[in-house]
Amino acid sequence: MPHLDVTRLRLPSGPRADMALAGIVLVLTGVAEGQRLGSNRDATASVIGSWLLAAAVCAALPLRRRHPVAVGWFTVIGTGVYYLLSTVDGPLVVVPVAALYALAAQGRTQASVAMAAVMVIGVGAGVLVGTGDVNGTAVFMLTGWLVAVVALGTMRHSRVAYAEEQARLLATQERLRIARELHDVIGHNMSMIHVQASSALHRLHKDPTQAQEALTAIKQGSKEGLRELRTTLGVLRQVDEEAPTAPSPGLSDIDELVSSTARAGLDVRIQQSGTASPLPASVDLAAYRIVQEALTNAVKHSGARHVVVRIHHGERELTLSVQDDGHGAAPSRNEDGSGIAGMTERARTLGGTLSAEPASAGGFTVRARLPFSDHQEPIGGAADDQDPAGG
Template sequence: MPHFDVTRLRLPRGPRADLALAGVVLVLAGVAEGQRLGPDWDATTSVIGSWLLATAVCAALPMRRRHPVAVGWFTVLGTGVYYLLSTVDGPLVVIPIAALYALAAQGRLQASVAMAAVMVIGVGAGVLAGTGDVNGTAVFMLTGWLVAVVALGAMRHGRVAYAEEEARLRATQERLRIARELHDVIGHNMSMIHVQASAALHRLQKDPGQAQEALAAIKQSSKEGLQELRTTLGVLRQVDEEAPTTPSPGLSRIDDLVASATRAGLDVRIEQSGNHAALPAAVDLAAYRIVQESLTNAVKHSGARHVVIQLHHGDRELTLSVQDDGQGGRSPALARHAVGSGIAGMTERARALGGTLSAEPAHAGGFIVRARLPFFRPPRADRRSR
């Protein structure tokens, strides 16, 4: 005996669902209208008109995706005329109800409410006219059904709109994250290469030995930049994986930044204090990028010679500052240029962690970047046991 797998059953969706619903309602309406035939199966003009109206209303439903409002009004009015001609309470009312739900789910609330009101008014008029087919209870129940259908459709529209907006927001945040990563990676290394290339051109005729050193520095910086770019692109390609196979850069690689800045002519000093426990990955990456962008700005915009990097590792936050002795604090043009997309990216990194960042001229001259990056570190096991 063959095995029947229930899990393989799939309800029709889209246009097929409309066709299936219209077909079922048309069959049931035909069965109901069959009760009006005489013993000799003689069909009166009223029966033929009812069948034709039921067929037209059911045939209109699959076209609602192209002409939703027109189909809605046609099904509502056609169903109203059908119940005026027919003496049986057929199931044709399901078609306009389905059309109303579809309109509300598309956000066309005014049209769906207007059609629901027409249906209630039409049935109420039939009660007042004393047709005997419906009564006040039927009008009350129909009103409740129509209100529920329109409300469900509106809820469906709201959920879909919220999901679409959330997806757009995630896509925008992802684009900003990618742009920020690429800016930090490419901007830093390209700035160093630019400075070193300018120095090599300047020294090429006067001191070929120093020019050779600058060219060697360019080679090393371009190699490191290419490696970091490949690492960043590899991480971006692994967004959908459970965990990226390539670690993100952190403060453990700050010596590489210092070496790159030194080759560009900066004298960089690092001062660290506090608890040197491992930082959360997000905080570690943000701190690395902030230091990287600050050194890039010092090389590109300020003409600095000395830079001091201060890192304080607290129990619940990391504070850092990068101060140079360049012209960025005394030149408004340079200061405005420094506070560009790079500073905005650093600020966004800090805000994403619930922290703060400031970039401004220092009181003693130069430019200073200060950042506070909070984080949560779970208590140690020995502390919990006390």
């Protein structure tokens, strides 16, 4: 005997749900009108007219997605006329109620409220005329049902709008994260290449040997930049795949960063103090990126020749200081997630602070404080900001 898996049963949705609801209501209305015809043979013409009107109302419901307001008004008016012609309290009222909910769920609150008011007024007028089919209690109950339906539809619209806004916000944050990563990964190498290319052009005729050294540095820098770009784009193309397993860059890779900066003619000294211990991945990555961006700005904007990077390992925070001897001009404060704005965002994500300003003795200084709660547990926020290049 075949086994029925109820977990695979799915209720219809979309246009099929409208057609299913309209079909069920039409069948029930037809059954009710049939009973009326069986009890009164003289009402044949009235029964046929009522059934045709009910069929028109039910047939209009699947069209509500294309013409929501027009279908809503048609079902409300058609149902009202049906109850004037028929003596059967059939289920046809379900159709305009469904149309009202759909309108409210789409954010068309004024139209749904107006239709609900027309329905209540129509039923109330029937009570005042004294048709005998409805009374004051029925009007009160109908009003409560309609208010509830419109309120539920409005709540549904608000929830959907909130979810869409959250999705847009997350998408914007992801775009900024990707832009910041691309800037950090590629910007450093491109800046070094630019400086070396300018040096090579200047020395090409005066000192071919130094020009050759600059071109060699350009070749190496462009090779590294291309590798990191391919790695980054490869990670961005991954869909429903495992996260990259390559380690994120950190302060342990700072010597390589200094070497690439030295090829641009910048003398970098590293001074470390405190007790060095394993850092949370988020803090380690943020520290590396801040130093990288500060060195890039020193090459691009300050005209510096010497830079001192000071790193202090505290018990619950890491402090950084990158000071150059340039002319002290600050790079533009970009708002797209790069430059000083990107460094500040990284620090704030960890609950820290960052300042970037000309030094009193000349040059430009970047200072950052990156707190952490536990050496062995990554801190949320930048922990997910993994560098796809893998250092």
